Amino acid sequence: MPTITVEKISKTFGTTKAVNDVSFEVNPGEIFGLLGPNGSGKTTSIRILLDIYKADSGRVDILGGTMDEEKKNRIGYLPEERGLYQDVPLETCLVYLATLKGMKKAEIMNKLPGYLEKFDLAAHKKKKVKELSKGMQQKAQLIATLIHDPEVIIIDEPFSALDPVNTQLVKDLLIEQRNAGKTIVMCTHQMNQVEMLCDRIVLIHNGRVLLYGGLQDIREQFSTNEVLINTGNGLPGALPGVLEIRDEGTVKRLIPEDGVTPKQLLNSLVSAGVDLKTFEIATPTMDEIFIKVVQEDENPHE
């Protein structure tokens, strides 16, 4: 049974249709990518999902029913627009936010030191939030998102303002949470992170769903019969079944004629006596798929 079911939700602000008939499901124990360009309707969808905004139409089921105050305690949310109380000490700020998630003071004081230690913030707990760097504030906000051990984690651009070390820390943390059976919805523009972390995705553009499904399925759906090769010697001027050879730096991309499969291309290469070092079916990256789908949606007749 899905943890989150979004069914045909729509939302209009003035004359702008921010979300238009969007549907998706998120399952327990998966990292679900909510993708889309700026202004595509991702944040509005998340706010509807969290009951911050009411949908004009459609329905959201979360944790087995509609949202209520008790369920808010079972959800951790890291919004895109980060924010903490600037004029209070870090510890005070985190204790208050955890209290609002239904935690008891004793429970917070028991768990908080571990989190502060893990995120390398223990030495800064008495400092005012405004005295912390942007990256530290980002980590502090992650603590506020996770400290109450939520069943659902909704996290918008989790890697912004983080250095590579902390990016890895957050990635490990998300994987750890997924392995613990948590449901994670992640919004990000960083497609390499999507490829590394997400099990399934939905791509929204202009408020509408353009792509939805398993990451591997989508990549296969967009894959062509093109192959990437690395050779020890040169390539002959012409190869049977190959329409074009593109030099892409360390590798060469072979674009086949219509109907020619990768296997047939491999046979051609072997027959031609090419010294193959690597041979790889060129599955498109999520970046390429993202750009292709969004551009096609913007210019459908091109």
Added chain:
Amino acid sequence: MRKFWKVARHEFLTTVTRRSFLLALILVPLVPALLLGLFNLLNRGNENNLMEIFAREVANPLPFGVYDQSGLIKDYPDWLTKGALIEMKDEATAREAVSSGRLQGFYKIDANYLESGRVVLIKPEISMFTGVAQSEGVTDLINYNLMGSSQDLYLRYTNPIQFEASPINPETADTRDTSNMANFFVPYAITMFFYFIIIFSSSMMLNSVAKEKENRVMEVLISSTDPLSLFVGKIIGLSSVGLLQVLVWLGSAIGLMRVAGKSFDVLRGIVIPWSSLAWAIPIFLLGYFIYGSLMAGLGAISTNLKEANQSVFIITIPLIFALLSMGQLIQAPNGTISVVLSLVPFTSPIAMMTRLSIGKVPLAQILICIVLLAVMAWLIVNGVAKLFRAQTLLTGQKFKIGSFLKTMFAR
């Protein structure tokens, strides 16, 4: 709605533990207390109180001479002159006494005084204030002698009536001791105090909401609790802060008045109708609910604190109007304008407190004031709650009083 207590607790604790708040809470009564303690210390061992010492220091101990050419001055009674005026037989003796430092100077009363009224003061230093400052004693002496040296007649002349005012309605009588001028300043002080405290407390509400928007923490908050709980929690938490401030400052004022009365005659006779001021608690709280809610509404729709502060004036206009009407309220506390201002909910938190500080206000008027304040507070709190919607809190717009009121009172 269950989380509003958590919000209230947080708002109360973070505000009262803020250094600037604690300094204001403690220093406002502490500074006058320290000054008072210092004066008391300086005054220790002196038989006379401090004011008398000051007065004595300023006064010049040397007397004046009186050389009367008219023959009018027959008598120099001690009870009148207190040794400050001494009869001089001739001008040369008077001049010599001045030169030798036994007199400050001397008055020469013209031989033709009854026609001319001419009196000349002769002294080493003459300034433009000399005539005003130093003619009082000799005037009294001449008046006394003009009345044939009759003490009774003179005293009746100087104090011709024993004025008493009897109010038609004793219930609304001014309870202050009119013989002490300091009592006239009490209503001004109380009016200013309540004006300041309502503005200060309401501004805390504005700051709290506007800063949460500015710091972008609002989205985290409303994903954890509903906006109404947030609003109600803030109202309760920050009104408690305001109440704490009122109690501490008023309590300190009572204590200081009592202690100060021992050192300063001018403060000894001040009458503050504390029993009437007990009404201050409900009136302040309801006034705070109105203005605090309006400020919260302003914070909710504004983009940031700077923009919100630019519009505060519009909301506080009624309070400023009540403050500007302070003269009318004090002159005629039971006049029509005063009664109207003390019943209209937007001006009554100040106007009613001014009237209560002057004298007794009919109980019915106090109760009507409180009921009207309560009704208005309920309407405003409910209206502002409509502004505490996620869409408003997560965006921002320019403050326009028309659309503000329209949203608040829309069905």
